[in-house]
Amino acid sequence: MNSESADAALRSEINKIFRRYMEEGAAPFFENYFKERIPEEERLGTARVMDRTLERLKKSNMMPSKESLYSQIFDLANYSYGEWWFAIRDLPNPERRRQLANDPRFVDSVASRVSLKFTILVRGVRQGKLRISSLSPYSPVNTALKALLVLLINLNTPQAQNDPQKSLLFDLYDRIFRKAHGTLKMLSMGLGNDAYASWRTLHEAECILFLLDQGGPALCRAYVQHIVYNNAYRGTITDKAQVDEIFLNMKAEMKAHDLKAKDMKKFIEYGWLYSSPAYQRLADDSKLFNRYAVPVPAKPGETTLYRLGKGPEAQSADYEEFQARKGELSTWDHDKLKDFKLNFRDGIEMLAGLNRYSEWYETASEVTHSSAIFFYANDQFFFDLSTVALYQLSLRVTRMFRKTMSEAFAQSPQTAEMVDRLYTDCCRMLSDQEQRFRTIYGVAVVPDEDSAHVKPSRLEGNSADELPYGAATPGPILNEEEDKGWI
Numbered sequence: 001m002n003s004e005s006a007d008a009a010l011r012s013e014i015n016k017i018f019r020r021y022m023e024e025g026a027a028p029f030f031e032n033y034f035k036e037r038i039p040e041e042e043r044l045g046t047a048r049v050m051d052r053t054l055e056r057l058k059k060s061n062m063m064p065s066k067e068s069l070y071s072q073i074f075d076l077a078n079y080s081y082g083e084w085w086f087a088i089r090d091l092p093n094p095e096r097r098r099q100l101a102n103d104p105r106f107v108d109s110v111a112s113r114v115s116l117k118f119t120i121l122v123r124g125v126r127q128g129k130l131r132i133s134s135l136s137p138y139s140p141v142n143t144a145l146k147a148l149l150v151l152l153i154n155l156n157t158p159q160a161q162n163d164p165q166k167s168l169l170f171d172l173y174d175r176i177f178r179k180a181h182g183t184l185k186m187l188s189m190g191l192g193n194d195a196y197a198s199w200r201t202l203h204e205a206e207c208i209l210f211l212l213d214q215g216g217p218a219l220c221r222a223y224v225q226h227i228v229y230n231n232a233y234r235g236t237i238t239d240k241a242q243v244d245e246i247f248l249n250m251k252a253e254m255k256a257h258d259l260k261a262k263d264m265k266k267f268i269e270y271g272w273l274y275s276s277p278a279y280q281r282l283a284d285d286s287k288l289f290n291r292y293a294v295p296v297p298a299k300p301g302e303t304t305l306y307r308l309g310k311g312p313e314a315q316s317a318d319y320e321e322f323q324a325r326k327g328e329l330s331t332w333d334h335d336k337l338k339d340f341k342l343n344f345r346d347g348i349e350m351l352a353g354l355n356r357y358s359e360w361y362e363t364a365s366e367v368t369h370s371s372a373i374f375f376y377a378n379d380q381f382f383f384d385l386s387t388v389a390l391y392q393l394s395l396r397v398t399r400m401f402r403k404t405m406s407e408a409f410a411q412s413p414q415t416a417e418m419v420d421r422l423y424t425d426c427c428r429m430l431s432d433q434e435q436r437f438r439t440i441y442g443v444a445v446v447p448d449e450d451s452a453h454v455k456p457s458r459l460e461g462n463s464a465d466e467l468p469y470g471a472a473t474p475g476p477i478l479n480e481e482e483d484k485g486w487i
Contacts, residue, residue, distance in 0.1 A: 003040075006040060006043070006044070009044055010031070010034070010035075010043045010044060010047060011027075011031060013044065013047035013048060013051065014027050014030060014031050014034065014047060015027050016051065017047070017050060017051050017054065018030070020051075020054070021054055021058075021063075021066070021069060022066055022069055022070065022073070023066075026070070030073060030074075030077075033074065033077070034046075034047070034077060037077065037078070037081070038077070038081050041094060041097065042081060042084060042085060042088075044098070044101045045084045045088065045097065045100065045101035045107070046077065046080050046081045046084045047080075048101055048107050049080040049083065049084050049107055049110045049111050049114060050076055050077060050080045050114075052104075052107050052108050052110075052111035053076065053080060053111040053114045053115045053118065054076075055111075056111055056112065056115040057115055057118070057119070060115070062115075062119050072122055075118070075122045076114070076118055076122070079114050079117060079118050079121075079122070080110075080111075080114050083110050083113050083114050083117075084110055087100075087106075087109075087110050088100060137188045140429065141387065141429060141433065142184065142187070142188050144422070144425050144426050144429045145180075145184055145390070145391060145394060145426055145429070146181070146184055147422050147425075148394065148398065148419075148422040148423060148425075148426050149177055149180055149181045149184065149394065150181065151418065151419065151422060152173075152177045152398065152401060152419070153174070153177045153178060153181065155405065155415070155419075156170055156173045156174055156177060156401065157174065160173065160174035162174075164223075164224045164227055165224060168212065168220050168223065168224065169209070169212060169213065169220070169404060170404075172205065172208070172209045172212070173209070173397070173401055173404075175205065176202060176205050176206065176209065176397055177397075179198065179201065179202055179205070180202060180390060180393070180394050180397075182198065183195050183198040183199060183202065183386070183390055184390065186198060187383065187386060187387060187390070190379075190383070192379050192380065192381075192382040192383030192384075192385075192386055193367055193377055193379060193382050195382075195383070195386040195387075195390065196363075196364050196367055196382045196385065196386040196389070197364055197367050197368040199360075199364060199386055199389045199390055199393065200361060200364035200365060200367075200368060202390070202393055203349075203354070203357060203360075203361055203364075203389075203393065204344060204348070206352075206354070206393055206396065206397055207344075207348045207349050207352040207354050208223075208348060208352075209397065209400065210352045210353075210354070210396075210400065211273070211276050211278060211348065211351060211352050213400050213403075213404070214276070214277060214278065215275070215276045215277055215278075218275065219272070219275050219276050219277070222272040222274075222275035222276075223272045225272070226268060226269070226271055226272045228246060229246060229250050229267075229268045229271075230268050230269070232246040232247065232250075233264070233265075233268055250264070250267070250268070253267070253271065253274075254267050254271070257271075257274060263342065266342040266343065267342060269342070270342040270343065270344075270347050270348065271342065273342070273347050273348065273351060276351060278351035278352070278353075279340070279351055282336065282337055282340060282351070283337060284321075284325075285325055285328065285329060285332075285336070285337075286335050286336065286337035288318065288321065288322055288325060288329060289306075289308070289329050289332055289335055289336075290335060291318075292308060292309045292310070292311050292312065292322065292329075293306040293307065293308055293309060293329075293332070293335075294306065294307060294308075294309040296333075305333040305334060306332070306333055306334055306335075307330075307333065308326065308329050308330045308332070311323075311326065345358060345361070349361070356446050357389075357446055360385075360389060360446065367382070381441065384433070384436070384437050384440065384441075385437070385445070387433055388430065388433050388434055388437055388445050389445075391426060391429065391430040391433060392430065392446075392448040394426070395423065395426055395427065395430065395448070396448070398419070398423055398426075402416075402419065402423075430448070
């Protein structure tokens with residue numbers, strides 16, 4: 001069947017549907033939508049499934065009114081396409097697919113599933129007046145962050161190659177943006193506990209991304225090397241000579257850090273931290289502190305604490321370094337290098353400077369592992385906390401991405417303006433949600449710089465629409481079908 005014949009057959013099917021159930025004059029508008037959304041080879045089968053589904057709905061007295069059907073017909077097209085695609089996905093022969101599109105029994109079997117799901121998932125949900133709440137996918141709490149995340153996914157996808165040797169940072173951005181988008185979807189479904197557990201994973205990923213971003217190519221190479229160590233340890237590298245060489249290098253590195261054989265698994269997962277500038281800074285500060293700290297008098301049995309002493313003379317070799325670090329070291333009461341451990345909380349999180357979220361992380365761990373908190377948690381509390389936490393994290397990662405893409409954005413100022421506009425809107429929304437949290441629960445959330453100086457948009461006269469308007473967003477990588485998760 002050539003393209004003209006296919007278009008004519010499709011037009012006939014669509015006109016038939018509108019003639020029976022609505023008004024034929026509106027058919028051309030729907031035909032344009034159909035052609036934009038449905039692949040050409042699936043259009044005829046999808047249209048016939050739609051027609052048969054409407055017959056079923058009419059017979060079962062579940063047919064929407066003509067007025068409602070004008071909006072719901074687009075959902076029906078999406079559900080019909082999803083079921084049709086699934087039913088014939090393993091049939092590569094186009095002729096066989098056309099035969100099935102002309103088989104009333106096969107079409108009816110697909111339509112039976114569409115009518116049932118449409119009745120429950122679309123018609124049942126859309127009855128009654130629309131009520132906007134924070135749970136609603138139409139709420140600005142949801143749409144502000146969703147718009148930013150989808151744009152970032154679109155912009156990052158061309159750079160992400162799922163190859164740590166070539167695109168490590170962009171691969172991490174891809175995973176974080178998509179995970180954050182999925183977490184937002186959980187919130188729109190009212191799954192506060194699940195969203196909070198998902199935030200825990202995002203927090204771990206953000207800390208790693210922050211350190212790699214700060215550490216540059218050298219730290220990225222160290223991180224990739226530890227992926228190689230893990231592959232050798234797990235047996236995914238089959239060349240014995242290569243594995244032996246990898247283990248020799250790994251043991252030499254472990255010895256340099258005074259680690260034993262029992263520490264191998266921890267070193268494989270976290271040993272790359274020794275190459276981070278944050279760890280090197282901690283080690284250098286430790287040397288200065290041990291050199292110039294003095295003990296604070298303590299009572300018998302009490303832990304000895306320290307304070308920074310006078311420091312070196314002006315002619316000393318480390319005088320300038322001491323002066324530069326004196327402000328930080330004056331906050332120490334012990335050698336903080338001793339706090340460092342090869343784990344997440346005392347390693348990655350501490351070096352990333354995000355350990356102010358340690359209590360949130362610990363609580364999320366309890367929710368994740370089905371403790372009593374999981375079974376008896378205040379769902380609304382975790383919904384509200386997850387909303388704030390997800391916004392804070394997403395905005396921090398957006399700032400990192402903005403810096404990573406600075407050269408590309410300089411070449412495309414309209415794209416940069418679009419990102420900045422959505423970022424500003426999300427900052428206002430975050431401020432609004434933080435204030436709401438304080439009002440409801442009487443406690444402040446962990447502070448974050450994105451909302452520190454921004455008034456909530458609901459209390460302010462202007463809106464995000466008054467910000468400079470940028471160019472259109474690139475075509476969606478997450479199309480509506482994926483976003484709805486209906487296939």
